[in-house]
Amino acid sequence: MKKVISVSLGELVLKGSNRKYFEDRLIKQMIKKTKLIGYDKLYKEQGKIYIEADESKFEAIIKGLKKVFGIVYISPCIRVEKDMESIKEACIKNMRKRLEKDSSIKTFKVDTNRSDKNFYLKSPEISRKMGGILLNEFDSLEVDVHKPDIYMYIDVKQTHAYIYSEKIKAYGGMPTATNGKALLLMSGGIDSPVAGFMMAKRGVALNCVHYHSYPFTSERGEEKVKELARKLSMYTGKIKFFSVNILEIQKAINANCPEKEMTIISRKFMMRIAEKIANDNKLNALITGESLGQVASQTIDGLTVTNESVSIPVFRPLIGMDKVEITQIARDIDTFETSSLPFEDCCTVFLPKHPVTNPKVENIKKSEESLDIDALVNSAIENMKVYTIK
Numbered sequence: 297m298k299k300v301i302s303v304s305l306g307e308l309v310l311k312g313s314n315r316k317y318f319e320d321r322l323i324k325q326m327i328k329k330t331k332l333i334g335y336d337k338l339y340k341e342q343g344k345i346y347i348e349a350d351e352s353k354f355e356a357i358i359k360g361l362k363k364v365f366g367i368v369y370i371s372p373c374i375r376v377e378k379d380m381e382s383i384k385e386a387c388i389k390n391m392r393k394r395l396e397k398d399s400s401i402k403t404f405k406v407d408t409n410r411s412d413k414n415f416y417l418k419s420p421e422i423s424r425k426m427g428g429i430l431l432n433e434f435d436s437l438e439v440d441v442h443k444p445d446i447y448m449y450i451d452v453k454q455t456h457a458y459i460y461s462e463k464i465k466a467y468g469g470m471p472t473a474t475n476g477k478a479l480l481l482m483s484g485g486i487d488s489p490v491a492g493f494m495m496a497k498r499g500v501a502l503n504c505v506h507y508h509s510y511p512f513t514s515e516r517g518e519e520k521v522k523e524l525a526r527k528l529s530m531y532t533g534k535i536k537f538f539s540v541n542i543l544e545i546q547k548a549i550n551a552n553c554p555e556k557e558m559t560i561i562s563r564k565f566m567m568r569i570a571e572k573i574a575n576d577n578k579l580n581a582l583i584t585g586e587s588l589g590q591v592a593s594q595t596i597d598g599l600t601v602t603n604e605s606v607s608i609p610v611f612r613p614l615i616g617m618d619k620v621e622i623t624q625i626a627r628d629i630d631t632f633e634t635s636s637l638p639f640e641d642c643c644t645v646f647l648p649k650h651p652v653t654n655p656k657v658e659n660i661k662k663s664e665e666s667l668d669i670d671a672l673v674n675s676a677i678e679n680m681k682v683y684t685i686k
């Protein structure tokens with residue numbers, strides 16, 4: 297009888313012949329997250345990944361694994377020999393521990409999964425037998441097959457049987473860097489880190505670009521955005537961080553274009569610069585934290601105008617989400633507090649009193665005619681700073 301941790305994979309199971317590639321990437325991430333804590337062995341068995349480690353390290357390992365994309369849930373298990381006596385002992389032991397911790401547990405159901413089809417009992421028979429044994433052992437418990445307080449899971453696999461009653465939820469998604477690379481436009485706000493997280497969860501590797509208007513915006517403002525990138529890197533690994541000063545661009549727009557178009561034209565420049573950085577660094581898409589209708593530049597007309605300035609795909613994972621939902625995720629991934637620190641944003645430096653809400657592509661293009669767009673973009677990129685965030 298040995299305690300181990302099991303890891304269940306979600307969509308990866310559907311990956312057919314590519315499955316090994318995705319699994320290997322996932323295992324690599326798991327090793328990265330748990331190496332410092334220390335474990336003894338990591339192995340695959342019929343669709344799940346198992347970790348052997350000293351039990352005192354379980355909590356820390358599980359905490360680390362919860363940040364690995366591709367994992368759906370994690371369970372501390374008892375691993376036993378494949379005989380009914382050992383399975384019985386493990387079920388009783390696990391149930392006793394659960395009841396000691398939580399006396400409100402009154403009903404249970406045994407759920408068996410037999411992937412070793414040669415095992416001499418079928419799944420329903422194992423469940424029934426173990427159900428009877430648990431009922432006998434614990435007077436306070438009853439069976440409820442529809443809505444039990446607790447499930448006792450038994451996985452009968454090729455080499456061992458695994459008994460567990462907890463499924464600790466992880467994020468699911470796809471392992472880091474299995475779905476291309478993208479450049480996240482990251483402000484210091486609540487939305488953009490959440491947008492980055494959502495795409496990273498789908499297996500997209502992240503780089504970040506941040507625009508500032510130093511000395512109108514402060515160095516501490518930039519530090520705050522780097523801190524947000526560092527928080528994201530806990531999920532995605534190393535992030536290349538491009539810091540671009542757009543003050544000269546903003547001054548040029550301010551001097552030459554209608555005041556109410558300041559924000560939308562700045563946004564177009566942000567997109568153009570991002571596209572150029574993406575192309576120079578072999579990144580395949582841009583990510584923004586835009587959510588439909590949230591502010592004037594995020595109307596359908598506004599998004600049409602910003603889209604028109606670039607030709608690579610722009611991912612906007614928050615487009616259909618409310619602020620409440622976005623804030624919930626920001627709290628969950630621990631970026632909310634940092635995002636809420638009050639620092640000047642470059643967009644507020646030349647904020648128009650009444651920004652256009654229904655800009656038209658052609659009108660905005662006309663307003664931009666007096667600007668030397670290429671020169672402004674190139675000069676901003678020549679002066680940008682690049683950092684590696686871990």
Ligand code: ATP
Pocket residue numbers: 480481482483484485486487488489505506507508566583584585586590591593594641642643
């Ligand atoms: P956020 O909370 O992400 O700042 P927001 O609600 O403040 O978003 P906007 O200021 O309109 O919205 O910005 C929309 C999107 O444009 C942001 O989510 C981000 O992707 C990008 N963006 C805005 N400002 C910057 C900036 N200073 N640097 C990089 N990207 C930016």
Ligand code: MG
Pocket residue numbers: 483484485641643
């Ligand atoms: Mg913002």
